[in-house]
Amino acid sequence: MPWPNFEFPSEAAWEELPGGPVATNEATGATWRLVATNTATDPCRHLFMHPAHPDFQGECAVAHVDDRGDAAELAIFAVLVPWVDIDDLELEELNGT
Numbered sequence: 001m002p003w004p005n006f007e008f009p010s011e012a013a014w015e016e017l018p019g020g021p022v023a024t025n026e027a028t029g030a031t032w033r034l035v036a037t038n039t040a041t042d043p044c045r046h047l048f049m050h051p052a053h054p055d056f057q058g059e060c061a062v063a064h065v066d067d068r069g070d071a072a073e074l075a076i077f078a079v080l081v082p083w084v085d086i087d088d089l090e091l092e093e094l095n096g097t
Contacts, residue, residue: 012072025052043068
């Protein structure tokens with residue numbers, strides 16, 4: 001039985017992910033994974049997670065992508081760095097600005 005109100009990400013949404021839609025970590029085989037979809041927002045928002053992103057020293061990365069079907073936009077991106085207390089980071093650091 002399909003999940004209620006679930007939308008698969010469009011190709012445009014996958015293309016917005018840092019490193020591309022796959023970004024395979026050669027050492028671990030890890031790639032981007034779809035974690036959640038919120039269809040209650042307009043546009044639909046998808047949450048992706050990469051457990052060992054090759055462009056970020058194998059650290060865990062998360063991304064929120066706003067998906068309009070034919071177009072998408074990376075809304076939030078963060079790399080989760082071990083041993084760093086998130087309360088010690090500035091908001092600009094978390095947003096990469």
